[in-house]
Structures are given as C-alpha cells and as structure tokens.
Amino acid sequence: MVSSIETLLRERAVARLTDFELDRFLNTYEKGYQDNLKCMDFVLDKFPRWGIVIGYFAMHDISKLLIAKKQMLKVNTNAHKNTIELLRGLVQDRSLTKLLEEGYEDFKSLADELTDAKRERVRAQYYKGTPVLGEQWKADAHSFAKNVKDFVTRIEELLG
DSSP states (O other): OHHHHHHHHHTTSEEEOOHHHHHHHHHHHHHHHHHHHHHHHHHTTTSHHHHHHHHHHHHHHHHHHHHHHHHOEEEOSSHHHHHHHHHHHHOSOHHHHHHHHHHHHHHHHHHHHHHOHHHHHHHHHHHHHOHHHHHHHHHHHHHHHHHHHHHHHHHHHHHO
C-alpha cells in the first residue's frame, strides 16, 4: 500500500494534512458522519432512496475521518475511489472495505438513475403509483442502513 499512497501523493490525488488543517478536517468528518447517520434514520421510511444516499455518505465521511486521523491524509480528487483505496490499505478487515465498496456501488447506481432523465421519469412514474415498489425500497433502505450502522460501529472501534 505504501507505493499506492506514494503514487496518489505524486499524482496529487491525496495530500498530507498539515498540523494547522488536522483539527478542522477531523471535526468536519466527524460532524459529517454523525449528521448523516441522524438524517438517514430520519428519512429512511419516508424517502428510502435518500436514506441510502445519506447512509453511504456517513460511511464515506467516517472513512475519511479514519484516514485523516491514522494517515494524516486528505483526498483531493476522485474522492470515492481514492477513499476506498486508502481504506483498503489501512484496514486489515477486508469486509469493511467490501461494505464501503458496496455502499458506493448503491450510491453510484442511484446517482446514475438521477442523471438519466428518461429512465428516472419512468421509474418515478411507476414508483409513485405502486405501493409494492415503495415497500421494496423501504426494505432495501432498512437493510442498507443496518450495513451502514455496522460499518460505522466497526470504524469507530478503530478510531479508538
């Protein structure tokens, strides 16, 4: 992983945090993941797709918190991909990296839907009028939220 970090540093995809920046970044990431967890719980039943998006960002923010605290690094470009790469090198528990990668894939899938106007219009049209799909989204969102909370708990343990 050292060569990966060196490569990311050389490419300026990540940068070393200065002592001056550290507290600000740690506070931002900590507040971010905590707010995202609360928001995820708040919207889960009423807006399940947004619950998934917000839950993923809780995972992303706490991962950046761990990276900042343990490696003194901040991610400059390709934030999602490079955060996963740094986490992979930092954490020996591969199941944590897998959870973050799956969360990112779910988030990306939803983002792709939102950028594809026609597909989203069709999906929204059928989603609104079909209670079965709404219940499926809720079930998926609740399952995802459980993974988010497991992930966060395990990272919090690593943060000490």
